[in-house]
Amino acid sequence: MSESILNLEHVTMQFGGVVAVNDLSLEVNKGEIVALIGPNGAGKTTAFNCITGVYEPTNGRISFLGQPMVENFPQGKMKKTYQGENQGMFTHKLAPTPDQITHMGMARTFQNIRLFSSLSVLDNVLIAKHMRAKHNVFSSTFRLSRREEARMRREAIALLEEQNLDHLQDEVAGSLPYGLQRRLEIARALATEPKLLLLDEPAAGMNPQETHELTDFIRQIHTRYDLTILLIEHHMDLVMRISDRIYVLDFGKLIAQGTPEEIQNNPRVIEAYLGVADDAEN
């Protein structure tokens, strides 16, 4: 039986009167590459932000590696203004911080690349390694021995070698071409040794050749690091070539799920999304 890595149950995120994600349930199993797609404003990034602890969902539960990790229900003023579905289904609150979630084995990249742009490539990866190692203020401040520092440095350099970025280790991250900055951002995420990697529009701003290379790169790291991947992407070519399964959101609601072939032939998806994407790309 497939092992569930990530499970969303009836997740709703409401901002004021805007229901950005409405009653989203989805599952990602070990070893899968799953895509979350949908037109602009469909709620994809908001869903990622709920999964990674940036937002506390208004309602719903998110389980990671079989354990409830995030949970909430409409409270206070939201009790009255809640417009999502399944109010009353959840009764507990669980709200780990993004750091705690990273530590549990989840890493993400962002739509707008987030690197320490004035630091070197190597320092960017080292900082991510520290995030993984850091258990609390005491261990990070007092107990990280020289030996541990040296080990982390070796591992960071090895990671850069695997990504063919080692020759750039002393370069300032912000000076790298865009495609390499994306690769470095993914290397930083890998430095935290995730079991689940979330990629938010990894091919944003890339031309077809770069997108093609990125598709191969994602496949390579998927195998090399035994990863499970959930990605948001507008480049349909990448999505269709790489995904085992696809979930489609429109106006915050899940409108379809299935294999790339099923999604490509789903009239509702074509109407809501693919038609729009074709227009936009032509």
Ligand SMILES: Nc1ncnc2c1ncn2[C@@H]1O[C@H](COP(=O)(O)OP(=O)(O)OP(=O)(O)O)[C@@H](O)[C@H]1O
């Ligand atoms: N912090 C916020 N406060 C208020 N509304 C928000 C906030 N974040 C997102 N929204 C709204 O939620 C909806 C979903 O936005 P979201 O960014 O999740 O969509 P998306 O599918 O990721 O879009 P895109 O493909 O353009 O990145 C939009 O209507 C957006 O304006």
